[in-house]
Amino acid sequence: MSVLIYAESWNGKFKKTSFEAISYGVDLASKMDSEAIALTINAESVEELYKYGVAKVISVKNDSLKSFATNSFAGVVKEVADSISAHTIVMLASSNVNSFAPSLSIEWDASLATGVIAEPASFEPFTVNRKVFSNKAHADVVLSKENKVLVVAQNSFGVIENEVSGSSEEFNVSPSDGNVSVESTEMASGKVNLMDAEIVVSAGRGMKSGDNWAMIEEMADLLGAGTACSKPVSDIGWRSHEEHVGQTGKNIAPNLYFAIGISGAIQHVAGVNSSKVIVAINTDEEAPIFKAADYGIVGDAFKVVPELIEKIRTLKG
Amino acid sequence: MKVLVCIGHVPDTTSKINFANNDTEFDSNGIQYVINPHDEFTLARAMFLKEKQGASLTVVNVGPSTTETTLRKSLAIGADNAIRINAEPKDSLFVAQQIAKVAKDGAYDLVMAGKESIDYNGGMVPGLMASILGVPFVNAVVGVDVDGDKISVTREIDGGKETVSATLPVVIAGQKGLVKEEELRIPNMRGIMMARKKPLTVVEPDGDFTMTEFVKFEKPEVKSACKMVSADNVGELIDLLHNEAKAI
Ligand SMILES: Cc1cc2nc3c(=O)[nH]c(=O)nc-3n(C[C@H](O)[C@H](O)[C@H](O)COP(=O)(O)OP(=O)(O)OC[C@H]3O[C@@H](n4cnc5c(N)ncnc54)[C@H](O)[C@@H]3O)c2cc1C
Numbered sequence: 159m160s161v162l163i164y165a166e167s168w169n170g171k172f173k174k175t176s177f178e179a180i181s182y183g184v185d186l187a188s189k190m191d192s193e194a195i196a197l198t199i200n201a202e203s204v205e206e207l208y209k210y211g212v213a214k215v216i217s218v219k220n221d222s223l224k225s226f227a228t229n230s231f232a233g234v235v236k237e238v239a240d241s242i243s244a245h246t247i248v249m250l251a252s253s254n255v256n257s258f259a260p261s262l263s264i265e266w267d268a269s270l271a272t273g274v275i276a277e278p279a280s281f282e283p284f285t286v287n288r289k290v291f292s293n294k295a296h297a298d299v300v301l302s303k304e305n306k307v308l309v310v311a312q313n314s315f316g317v318i319e320n321e322v323s324g325s326s327e328e329f330n331v332s333p334s335d336g337n338v339s340v341e342s343t344e345m346a347s348g349k350v351n352l353m354d355a356e357i358v359v360s361a362g363r364g365m366k367s368g369d370n371w372a373m374i375e376e377m378a379d380l381l382g383a384g385t386a387c388s389k390p391v392s393d394i395g396w397r398s399h400e401e402h403v404g405q406t407g408k409n410i411a412p413n414l415y416f417a418i419g420i421s422g423a424i425q426h427v428a429g430v431n432s433s434k435v436i437v438a439i440n441t442d443e444e445a446p447i448f449k450a451a452d453y454g455i456v457g458d459a460f461k462v463v464p465e466l467i468e469k470i471r472t473l474k475g
Numbered sequence: 476m477k478v479l480v481c482i483g484h485v486p487d488t489t490s491k492i493n494f495a496n497n498d499t500e501f502d503s504n505g506i507q508y509v510i511n512p513h514d515e516f517t518l519a520r521a522m523f524l525k526e527k528q529g530a531s532l533t534v535v536n537v538g539p540s541t542t543e544t545t546l547r548k549s550l551a552i553g554a555d556n557a558i559r560i561n562a563e564p565k566d567s568l569f570v571a572q573q574i575a576k577v578a579k580d581g582a583y584d585l586v587m588a589g590k591e592s593i594d595y596n597g598g599m600v601p602g603l604m605a606s607i608l609g610v611p612f613v614n615a616v617v618g619v620d621v622d623g624d625k626i627s628v629t630r631e632i633d634g635g636k637e638t639v640s641a642t643l644p645v646v647i648a649g650q651k652g653l654v655k656e657e658e659l660r661i662p663n664m665r666g667i668m669m670a671r672k673k674p675l676t677v678v679e680p681d682g683d684f685t686m687t688e689f690v691k692f693e694k695p696e697v698k699s700a701c702k703m704v705s706a707d708n709v710g711e712l713i714d715l716l717h718n719e720a721k722a723i
């Protein structure tokens with residue numbers, strides 16, 4: 159019996175989330191007395207995964223899987239899971255994983271849990287803790303079917319290095335034709351992807367105008383951070399809606415989140431409160447964001463941010 | 476073209492979340508319910524399909540009679556008719572199976588749902604439905620165009636966007652960006668009056684399959700007090716983040 163861990167790649171390179179998936183899956187497998195086996199699809203240097211404790215990698219190389227369709231990906235993952243008699247599949251949340259996980263659970267007749275934030279609290283019955291109510295609460299969920307698919311929320315388990323010597327084998331699959339055809343892909347260039355970012359610099363209506371974002375971007379650049387914003391900021395069009403975080407926008411969990419000129423409405427906080435460290439900068443000492451924050455400065459962003467930029471520049475040498 | 480729009484009935488986003496019965500169920504005391512915010516975007520987009528392309532629009536919900544206020548609101552926004560599947564939504568698989576049956580029996584061309592419900596946040600129902608129906612599925616959709624039996628759909632991917640095409644029937648899960656904020660619909664008086672006369676059919680659930688069970692809820696621990704740094708000494712914040720929090 160084994161735990162199959164899907165290590166996702168993009169253009170041949172592993173996504174950062176795949177290392178967290180391996181870390182989670184390896185630990186889970188050891189607790190379940192099972193073998194941890196990783197699956198990669200069109201990934202180049204599969205040996206990178208050994209560093210996170212997985213000794214066996216199944217490598218699928220197939221040109222028809224270069225473009226994404228939920229049916230073909232679900233089919234291939236199921237085929238591999240069956241071939242190794244897996245009982246559990248571990249994946250980390252991402253746009254593609256979120257898209258095909260439901261289909262995989264139907265095809266493989268498995269119980270599916272998304273938004274998983276910890277290892278199972280018990281195996282009999284199989285119970286996991288997950289986010290609910292936009293992270294205003296957590297719930298214990300029992301997965302009743304024999305087969306299980308776990309989609310773990312990003313940055314909830316962490317990446318654990320634990321080098322082992324491993325081996326990989328190529329596995330031939332016969333994917334069904336994708337039931338959608340990809341016409342075009344458009345990647346935002348040069349920017350740090352918000353979902354992958356370790357640090358996020360986010361700003362709100364306190365910035366007064368979209369023209370004042372240069373300092374937010376400068377600060378983000380210096381920190382290698384992604385940029386985000388509150389909902390009204392993207393509604394007014396100061397920033398694009400891809401940057402909107404919160405209950406109705408993106409749900410993020412970086413290591414460090416700066417909320418600048420953001421009041422901290424419940425809907426905003428819901429989307430960012432899984433961040434490890436939250437820093438608030440606001441002129442209003444009563445702003446609710448300070449209740450969610452670990453560090454705070456009561457002050458004018460137009461004065462504080464340029465000073466922060468200078469200090470960060472000094473720190474980074 | 477027949478379009479089925481899935482409408483979630485969820486606590487208003489300002490709701491304080493509490494649990495009852497020894498933390499085994501959601502405490503709905505004093506809670507205002509609204510259309511799931513992501514579903515507001517799909518419904519608004521569906522309205523364009525109705526107005527510009529003559530689509531017929533059915534809204535559907537799996538829930539007890541209390542969800543009818545939300546379905547009536549969707550009718551007031553402009554859907555032609557509503558279906559309520561009379562059952563407690565036990566889990567995502569249960570909901571998906573019920574709606575899939577309605578979608579199949581009614582031979583809908585396009586099923587539109589939201590990316591996730593803001594209560595249980597599964598993000599599962601639409602993908603499960605598509606798989607049960609054996610039709611294509613596109614998630615996190617920010618653009619959709621239908622031409623005959625062809626559909627072109629733009630979805631958000633990590634760090635960008637992707638446009639795909641497929642042949643109907645298709646299931647899509649929409650989100651913010653599908654229409655502009657100012658294009659979201661609010662029911663007007665006339666719509667509300669008309670909604671009273673529109674058909675709202677109640678159907679009984681068929682089958683009872685689940686894959687999960689919520690057994691206990693808890694609220695995350697309250698954060699310890701925020702450490703304040705003086706605005707006259709912002710260098711200290713950087714020191715703390717570097718040395719204490721080890722975050723930069
Ligand atoms: C259904 C629904 C869903 C929603 N979903 C979301 C969501 O997903 N995400 C989200 O963010 N919001 C969401 N909201 C909106 C939310 O309720 C708040 O309105 C919003 O978060 C406020 O944005 P803000 O903090 O940028 O603006 P404001 O509330 O206007 O706050 C601006 C802040 O800036 C401070 N400020 C002003 N000048 C300065 C200065 N010079 N320096 C420093 N600080 C300054 C002020 O003190 C204030 O605290 C939702 C609302 C609804 C009804």
Ligand SMILES: Nc1ncnc2c1ncn2[C@@H]1O[C@H](COP(=O)(O)O)[C@@H](O)[C@H]1O
Nearest residue numbers: 481536537588589591592597598599600
């Ligand atoms: N009980 C329900 N009735 C109708 N639609 C639902 C229901 N639950 C979920 N949905 C739809 O499925 C989407 C995703 O929900 P979920 O998988 O629960 O996050 C929602 O945005 C709705 O469009």
